[in-house]
Amino acid sequence: MARAKTLPGDAPDLLSVDRSAMQPLAERMRPRTLDQMVGQRRLLAPGSALRRAVESGHVHSMILWGPPGCGKTTLALLLARYADAQFKAISAVLSGLPEVRQVLAEAAHRFAEGRRTVLFVDEVHRFNKGQQDAFLPHIERGTILFVGATTENPSFELNSALLSRCRVHVMEAVAATDIAQALRHALEDETRGLGGQGLKVSEQALLQIAGAADGDVRRALTLLEIAAELALDEGGQITEATLVQVLADRTRRFDKGGEQFYDQISALHKSVRSSNPDSALYWLTRMLDGGCDRAYLARRLTRMAIEDIGLADPRAQQMALEAWDIYERLGSPEGELALAQLVLYLASTAKSNAGYAAFNLAKADVRESGTQEVPMHLRNAPTRLMKGLGYGAGYQYDHEAEGGIALDQTGFPDALGERVYYAPVERGLEIKLKQKLDALRAARAQARAEKGKP
Template sequence: MPRKPTPAPGHDLLHVDREALRPLAERMRPRTIDEMVGQRRLLAPGSALRRSVESGRVHSMVLWGPPGCGKTTLALLLAKYADADFRAISAVLSGLPDVRKVLAEAEQRFVEGRRTVLFVDEVHRFNKTQQDAFLPHIERGTIVFVGATTENPSFELNSALLSRCRVHVMEAVSPDDILAALRRALDDDERGLADRNLSIGDDQLLLIATAADGDVRRGLTLLEIAAELADEAGEGQGGTITDAILEQVLADRTRRFDKGGEQFYDQISALHKSVRSSNPDAALYWFARMLDGGCDPAYLARRLTRMAVEDIGLADPRALAMAIEAWDTYDRLGSPEGDLALAQLVIYLASTAKSNAGYLAFGAAKRDVREYGSADVPLHLRNAPTKLMKQLGYSKGYQYDHDADGGVALDQTGFPDVMGERVYYEPVERGLEIKLKEKLDRLREQRARVRGQGGA
């Protein structure tokens, strides 16, 4: 009987449990739909998607949600329950040749009677041509397409692809659900950390769950790092995850923020609307949130200046001056010192009187410009620098307002004859515009009376 060959030195290292080498988040990936945490609405017992998954009758879909909410896990479970082959590509790493190759392989499996769940991560990063490559295969049933995106599909995916897929919105996972996932990892002696003899208090565990910021994968990664530090402190015999260890693990963490992405525009919208609603506390929160996420303070200065013009306007002209000064202060000081000037601007803009009367008036004037086109300037308003122009009637009948009673020539129109008088600017009864309204209402009433008496 042949003798078994003697393993070469170090050969036994090849038999190290590969499972143990995988990150904790990957090892603890749910194997059944019941093990998934979060997504209570989408995967509730009896829900349409859950019934579809459990029955194995899966459909092509787009999963839209933040990082770490379970998009990849759900795609894997779709393939498992449907007894289908699972293939994954990333729009970040794959080009059109890679797409064509994986589609050709799926078509071959389809001919052999096997289905393929094709998971496309970051699908929004594919251009229109790359997205179109999936269409005929989805239509024929060659693949069950599962696209994952953190961006709004309405903006990032073409309509042809969306029409062939159902969009499922996934939510950030709550701290309580992440806490459940962390405890499961601590108690699991097959895939988790139960064999580490770790000690961690409920408060410390909650800190990790909160720091995960809705991302289960991030929470498990933080727990694994903390466990390794505790194990080192315990000299390989387990240990206690202390506040000091957590302080080290959780240092310099940042909240979810995608510059130029959906969350970016959602947060600037929240800041703008909080200012408009005269809620300085909410406005300051969103301002701090965007700074914390890495937003360029110069961008925020520009948007705050826009708010001063659009939403405060002439109710408080000081707001625009203060915005320019805060912006200039930031340019001079930079971060973090200049951030305070912008923060004070946020508080002031949210606290002061609001008016969009100027914004609306400008819009109304632009609409009339489009409607009436190149209407002639009335003769009395035209400049007359030459003798010929004066002979043609330029400037004839113009009344110099400073010479009129009260400083205003009431019987003189300022609009093209084809238009007649217009009222664009209607001040609100807030801030400085209270005074402006009183004056303009009086002048408009006087002008209407003069015109009614036969004035020009």
């Protein structure tokens, strides 16, 4: 295994002991080798392509896509260290194009002297297209090894020119068991961690902190540091009472307009469609917990009632509207129960997308067939002139026909002929609709055949 090299300009290695002590625990415990990183086994497993590239120092420009606290910044630092390159970091939130140009000019000067630069751009999705384009020629010439970090889907947030020059690596939220390992390391490390404080903490307490961090190693170390400070007043013991204080206001990861948002609403919709009320309720609760707009949820649930349940259970549409109205009247948290009960009903009742599919077929016919004339027998004839022109001629009044239906009478333009869009499923109310329509369509086809009509 290649030995991690000292990184020129790497702040953690050059800080004095006193200044280092002022840093947060999460920064002090930042891994200095690949072996010290927790999680990301798929990406950094021994023998993996990325790990071999990093250890050999032959790294490439890349985009690191993953949730907060999964190790994006740490991995970028390690890339620079193993490649014996200068590490420079900018934030797309704080930096503008002038600063980007300055950093790139410095990297070009360094490149001319035979030194490489790893340029880490945090929150790269915050840069607009013009700002992203500024990196392109420097990536192509090798002036910089570009490492962009983002919590958003690169397919949507980064322009294609930048993506074509970078490899996208997906990083995952760190499992609680791996986070607990990082916490143990911090408790044992006497140089950078909390090892010299004589802290006492149970394994169960560590797992509680790891779970509360919600996949974020940095957050877990911050929670541990706060708990350690409180424990100093309790003889160094991190007790259950300590954890109650530290974890009281914890929140879960949820981006109201980002990738997680769309993934979770997709999971809710597909759970309803799969008739799994338990998982549907779970995803609804996750979105409520994350602060999702309740009116948006009510609107999406109403869509599910129309699209995925349809005429198999028409009551679902009415229930959706009623739940929406109840929430608007009661607000949170009482009105959320109406949404929860609606989800349970939608997921439990019969499903059919036959109406949705029929509508799409009809729309396709309308687009492809153009403007077809209404058949004469279906036209309205309110004036004598229109009657004289044949409007309404040959129309059969269904109530006067045998069985209440004029079987040989078409409702389509002549150029189209008869069409079948709606195919009821054998679930819920549509069982009866299917039986009726199947018999009616067969009788209509026979009657038209007897009269030589298509």
